[in-house]
Amino acid sequence: MIPFAVFAVLMLILLARTGAHAKSAPQEEADLAELPPVEKAADHLRCAVGFQTVVHDEMTDWEPFRELAAWLEQTYPLLHKEAFCTLLEGYTRVYCWKGTDSSLEPVLCTAHQDVVPQGDEQPWTHPPFSGIIDQGYLWGRGSLDMKAQMTALLESVEHLMQRGYRPRRDTYIVLGHDEETGGSGAQSAAEYFRKKGIRFFLLIDEGGCVSEGMMPGIDTPLAAIGIAEKGYADIELECTASGGHSSMPPGRTSLGILSQTLYDIERHRFPCRFPLVTRQFLSALRPHTSFPLRLALSNLWLFKPLVMQVLSKYPAGNAMLRTTTAVTMASGSDAPNVLPVTSTGTVNFRLLPGYSIVDIESFVQRQIKDRQITYRPLRCDLPSQVTSIDSDAYKLIEKTVSQVFPDAVTAPYLMTGGTDAKKYDDLCSGICRFSPYRLSRQDIDSMHAANERISLDNIETAMRFYLQLFANLDQQATDSQS
Template sequence: MSLREGEPEPSRAVSKLQALVRIPTVSNRDLALVDTAAFDDFVAELARQFPVLHESLELTRIHTHGLLFHWPGASDERPVVLMAHLDVVPVEGTWQHPPFSGEIVDGQIWGRGTLDDKGSLVAICEAVETLLERGFTPAQDVWLSFGCDEEVSGEAAPLAVEELVRRGVRPWFVLDEGGAVASQAFPGVAAPIGVIGLTEKGNTSVELRVEGRGGHASTPARMGPTARIARAIVRLDRAPMAPRTPDPTIELFRRMAPHGPLALRPVFANAARIKPLLTRALLAAGPETSAMTRTTFAVTTLSGAPALNVIAATAKAGVNIRIMVGDTIADVLTHLRTVIADDEVHLDVIESCEPSPVSPMDDAFALLESTITEVFPDAVPAPYVMMAATDSRFFTGICERVYRFAPFRMTLTQRQSIHAVDEHLGVDAFVDGVRWYQRLIERIH
């Protein structure tokens, strides 16, 4: 790879990512279980790896280890916020390479956080460091907001928003993790799709709970707590919420049309006119595409009696719900009560978040997609509805243009490694991501 003047130096950027992946910044909802020393080490190492950034930009510490950097531009009329997070999920399973090693094997950087989300964090910082070394000043103020508890829906992002409000900052646009330059994005579509999240599903968790008398397992009664919970789960599984195909998904398929199988190109191109047909096709294609069309319910935890010979006095089932754009938390709770149809099953809302507003496809979006086209000329930029939750949802209260895109080429296998085993990011893909952030900052107007 030949470098143009002013582009990031690959080996320097890669070694920085390796150093930061090696620090196990695993977050936990219980702060007592968080290895605070690892987060301290990460913040210190970040300062060592990016000295010019830390010397040149004003830093405000947020919550425990959140970081908010301010880079003054030529104007503060349309500030931009670039986001990432430094925490990661725990490691489980057997990995091909140690999960906190940052090893480079077969042109891939292996380790927890390479994709989610230290890759983006380091790429942003390296882009800024490179530009600062050149004496570059952005056209608008740039804020770097790095959360420390994104994986547990923590406090850092809301507190960062509070700090921006206190300073009177109303961003022109906000960019967080989310989409990618995704290959194998849809069966039969050869071109990689540069998917930019215009919105994200709401993330709500509800616990189903049934109380009873309990007692000895030798004298069970019909329809005790565990039986009622089991029946509620089966009823919920058999009665999903109504599907729909939102506008960002329609536009995604319209843009994929020229690159899809010949037989499907007319379907993709006319997606807006055949919404019901497209929705049925997505439902039939499998769980991943089905999730693009409806609110989903996943029963994730179950609990009953503390011993095999004890009848449960309380039985519980945890349900994680990803709420589609167009549905609300109130709709979800009504659906649960209606399909479970049992007053003995209590609904306890553990956490709740509505779907994010849909961001416009205006000049800010055009800037993102044209930068994708410049750095990834074979990719098709397109909007989509993000299934997972990001810290950016907290910024929708102060900014109408909140987008979700990580500028890395990712295969299907790589996307499946997020929160799973063998998370890895290609060396060349990472360097291209650094270059993408740099070009984005240079092109802000």
């Protein structure tokens, strides 16, 4: 039994720590220049969606990319006159918009032109590449991921150029051409900058957004800014055994033996960790949570095991706490009555910061009990660097997000999916991943699925974000020099 005095002191500590994390007032919205007209921006996005820039691992049709390139040059004439454009691998576009002060570190804004295939056309309300505007939304593959962000950026730059504006910092724009297949466009752009010795103060790419109801216990809209990305690894396992007719089978087939190992890999999960980025995410949410949750989050020294246990019950929470394992593919023989000689299975891992392929391989080795099974890594991308929330770059993005979404609580977070941003890891310590939209669950679920769409409000908001970002970048450059 805890003596009453100790209990009372403990309660006082808990309450004091909980109270210390009360809500702070949101940032005031700065005065903004006039926005580009949303009707025109929506019409441009409609055209951009119309180019079927679908990438495949093999056999991509590059003709729509050539058409998109010609359209970009026609639609954004000042950009193509004032910002020098370099083509890499034929389709990745690197623009350099010279700033007024070359002594300052430049900024990089990235987007990708490519989209995933439409999938089955039947569930689409409107044809997948129509860009039709209906019910306040623009519908089509790539509208959300991420042609709206690409065109909002270009509209904003063209608009600022029309007004004779030049940023303080050199501003680079990279429009990649194969992000969805994890291709080499962004890699080539990074190599291009590396050769020129260019490093960036800030890199902004697609990422988190503003959403509601995504985290249990939080009613306030949440603006999640990606400061890191998990790593990615595919491991293929193979089992070989004797084949033959299935009418006289041995005790176990190669597929049966392999399945046991795949099951063990799934069952023996990686241990839960509490990485810094997840602690920072929860810390940012803390003042906006209900009292019991705030009590627990304010006193992780006591409640950490409980918080981890609760979070790990949800797939999204679990992904923030551990290197995840997903058995995704398997194959045996070609016919139901033929014993498989060779069976294969693939496991996909998403690595927390701090993990490497060595950790994945030793985990897989521990689960392999049968000598007939071999494995080989197919692909491995390490987790990204983690951007410091104390960096000027993060603070600038956080401020911009707070100004454009004054009702939202901003929080740094660990992205479980991949972006092109990771390719620039060694060129910038201020990488932030944010898509300046307010999205519902339904909107988010439309990404890479049928009925992908973006609201007209979001098209306008995205332009407001970029204009505010340019204004804040200039202000920050001035402040840093004074």
